[in-house]
Amino acid sequence: MAKLIMFHGRECPHCKKMMPLVDRLEQETPVRFERHEVWHDEKNADLMRSYREAIAPKCGQQLRVPTFLNAETKDAVCGEMEFEKLKDWALKQG
């Protein structure tokens, strides 16, 4: 499986809503996300910044959370979404 990352913020309501969907996706499929909280961990924040060129064009030119990123292909989606949409995106990553 591709290396997938979820960047999230502890006080971000969209991230809070997506978290159980990510849990469910990991239970139902072989998909796994490395989860990195970015507002309370500067190392994680720097990691997200290092992917800025990949993330920003997909996320309103900003580093928004939640962001789901394929660290190898640099494909990214961000924001709150339906379970099926996240699942389709994650499974498509191979």
Place this chain on the structure above:
Amino acid sequence: MKKRYWRCFVCNDIHYGIAPPELCPTCKVLNAYVEISAEEARRILGGGPATAVGEDDFRAALERFTAGNEFQVNPDPEKVALLLSGIFENERNHGFKFCPCRLRTKDPEEDLRLICPCHFTVHETYKGLPDGECWCGLFVRRK
């Protein structure tokens, strides 16, 4: 054009912008502003009365801010409470009331755009959408 600092010569109001207001909003005197240095502005503002705004005060300020606008504070109290806790955590940890749903870039000029309330009315999550809201959801279009 670069923003600069201006001081009202009557009441010492400070304005930061490309041009001063014609009318001082505090003392109502016309053509009262003179350009000053950033250092002078900092000294005046730093020496002023303590105006630390707590969560309740900030919430009230947001209600006043939205009252005359086409948007309002999100009616979901749980969401608002979570966002306000993040905004104040960010102020404690990073110096400004940064949006909890976007990461600062470390470019000071760019990061000013992340301070809540941000200029969300031009964002694609709000502009032209009947159910538009700011990225984090603190502000939603008024129904």
